Amino acid sequence: MKVVFDVGGSHMRVGVSADGGELVQVTDVVTPVNPEEGMLTLVDMAKRMVGEEKITAVAGGVAGVWNAEKSKILGSPNLTSWVDFPIKEKLQAMWGVEVRLENDAALGALGEAVYGxxxxxxxxxxxxxxxxxxxxxxxxxxxxxxxxxxxxxxxxxxxxxxxxxxxxxxxxxxxxxxxxxxxxxxxxxxxxxxxxxxxxxxxxxxxxxxxxxxxxxxxxxxxxxxxxxxxxxxxxxxxxxxxxxxxLGEKAGLYGGLALLGQDQGGSRG
CATH class of the missing domain: 3.30.420.40 (ATPase, nucleotide binding domain)
Known part of the structure; x- marks a missing residue:
């Protein structure tokens, strides 16, 4: 199963896809102020949705300006406590797979361009x-x-x-x-x-x-x-x-995550 997520200034969403093209389930919660809590919440939301299925790929967007390695945000007016938190390191350790990260609006843009x-x-x-x-x-x-x-x-x-x-x-x-x-x-x-x-x-x-x-x-x-x-x-x-x-409404960023994962696999939809 592929997991995609979208962390905005007020809400964050998680979706899962079996085929990498359609979301089979989506859930959302209020974005925690504390980034550690945010990481745990993302992982818990995904686990609840995939059940016993294996997570094979993860991509997500977080509101803010990223460093060159796309491992942490260097600035974010609406997620100030998340700045400099090692997002990529934490999520990869929790999920045990490579996690692709981007700005949340950029993934929303990609989702609408490829699917919307x-x-x-x-x-x-x-x-x-x-x-x-x-x-x-x-x-x-x-x-x-x-x-x-x-x-x-x-x-x-x-x-x-x-x-x-x-x-x-x-x-x-x-x-x-x-x-x-x-x-x-x-x-x-x-x-x-x-x-x-x-x-x-x-x-x-x-x-x-x-x-x-x-x-x-x-x-x-x-x-x-x-x-x-x-x-x-x-x-x-x-x-x-x-x-x-x-x-695509509030799912734009999630579909952008799927498009990003599709490009990693050598192709893009649409």
Missing amino acids: AGKNKQIVAYLAVGTGVGGARIVNGKIDENNLGFEPGHQYIGESTLEELVGGRSLEKKYGKRAEDITDAAVWEEVARHLAVGVVNTILLWSPHIVVMGGSVIRSIPWEKMIEEVSSRLKVYPWVPMLVRRS
């Missing part, structure tokens, strides 16, 4: 707007070559980062309630305008065939308003690339 809304598109730009803001550029079904990783949420718009303007945690701090509980239309129109600027910047820098957007905050965004804002700003090109919502 970006399938069959050569260049996919992915933006995940949830607790924070992440994303990645996918080229020909693989995470694009990079040096430090992709962090579109940390682009500056005026004096603030995109994440500070539209991320769920930032909105909660500003308005005193969770993003999903904010009902003021004026607030969401402002968020849509800020997000549109971030989308335009991403298109200008990554030149994608399609922009796929996901994350809990996206569900509250006035979608057509945001597209109008993008179109009104993106004048340098004769047309605007496709902008679509993700199709």
Whole structure:
């Protein structure tokens, strides 16, 4: 059985697959603040799902900037206590197999590019707007070559980062309630305008065939308003690339893990 996981700033999910192409079971819990507890929880969740079956491969994403060896995160605004924790070493010791690790949004991007809304598109730009803001550029079904990783949420718009303007945690701090509980239309129109600027910047820098957007905050965004804002700003090109919502929902990162494992075995799906 193959195990895939996705650790975000607020929740973490684990899925298992028998054939490496379809998830047969998925479960999620609140992300523990303590990384040691997080490791134990991941392993326990997987064991409960696979039962007596042997775990043959593991891949997962964790929110943050990784070191070159992809063994630990060097920085993470929403998982500060996980920084410098030996994630790869701990998980490999617990599972007894090689564990492939990536940024969580990068795996979400890969999942949508290979299995989801970006399938069959050569260049996919992915933006995940949830607790924070992440994303990645996918080229020909693989995470694009990079040096430090992709962090579109940390682009500056005026004096603030995109994440500070539209991320769920930032909105909660500003308005005193969770993003999903904010009902003021004026607030969401402002968020849509800020997000549109971030989308335009991403298109200008990554030149994608399609922009796929996901994350809990996206569900509250006035979608057509945001597209109008993008179109009104993106004048340098004769047309605007496709902008679509993700199709895999909260499983995008898990499917990205399966795609990563598939590439390790010499091929990719989609």
